[in-house]
Amino acid sequence: MTRILITGGAGFVGSNLVRRLQEERPEARLLVVDDFRMGTFRNLGGEGKDGWSFNGEVMAASLRGLDIYELVNEFDPEIVFHQAAITDTTVTDEARMIADNVEPFETLVAAAVQRGFRLVWASSAATYGRSARGAVEARRPFRLEDAGQPANAYGFSKWIMENIHRRALAENPAARLVGLRYFNVFGPNEQNKAHMASMIYKLSQQMLAGQQPRIFHGGEQARDHVYVKDVVSATLAAAGDGARSGIYNVGTGRATTFNRVIEILNEALGTRLAPAYFDNPYAFYQDYTSADLSETEAGLGWTPKYTTEEGILDYVPALRAGEPG
């Protein structure tokens, strides 16, 4: 029986991944490790959403205090999907960010190298930050080499994780390590993230309440908004036999402006609400993000199935139901 460990499996992306794993690999034994600081049992079939039930096991623990070697020695996973992290990009406590995000990861990487399990983990487009200035000015997709000067502690923690990944792979070329730079993910089960939920989720909530959607002045800022179903497909592809170790972008490959997101939502929700513009309070704000997917396609054999518009259309029934997911 294949044993698969999913850290952060009660969170937004993790729970979508768990659900797909259970559907596609019913024979597998799934273990979720999550300390539930952001995750919730509701994402794992709690309250009987869609009649779905999670058949696996859950350990409520923080990776920070956990003996990771003991965990992997006992569970003996073939694949570890590592999603757990402080995901609030506004957290400014840098020591906590490193202690939570980087330190357990370092142990996981060492264990993966030693025991030979596949490790697929969530990096972030936040690793681009200021170093992607050239790509932002040219409004071209971000290439892998554009990263390295993250603009916040969160992005910094993901960059340091990438450094650990790169060093481990250089020293152990046979290791199966894949890091995925997710761009702006949206979709069912993100409501647990509150103020860190996607702008698509937040705008839809305003519009469903009959309020004008609020965005920064101009509204021509553009992001690569990627649907969670595609993020899950990419994450599964990264654990597949054909996947090459490395770091990859995961997005749609296109930037969609905030004004356009509101147009799509108006069409999909049957509303006609004009944006209410307000001043951007952030000193540093990435006006533009877009993923270059050429390496992703070559290394993982994965391309996105949903455009941002198609993802929003797929998401709308859940948004309308008032209980995303």
Ligand SMILES: NC(=O)c1ccc[n+]([C@@H]2O[C@H](COP(=O)([O-])OP(=O)(O)OC[C@H]3O[C@@H](n4cnc5c(N)ncnc54)[C@H](O)[C@@H]3O)[C@@H](O)[C@H]2O)c1
């Ligand atoms: N959602 C996005 O747009 C996005 C973009 C880029 C990268 N990512 C990355 O993807 C991963 C999943 O993010 P998400 O959007 O699902 O966020 P999320 O906050 O919903 O999921 C993270 C989960 O990890 C758990 N967790 C956090 N720290 C933990 C710890 N120390 N020990 C055990 N459990 C812990 C939380 O309770 C939560 O369930 C994260 O690593 C995040 O950095 C997400």
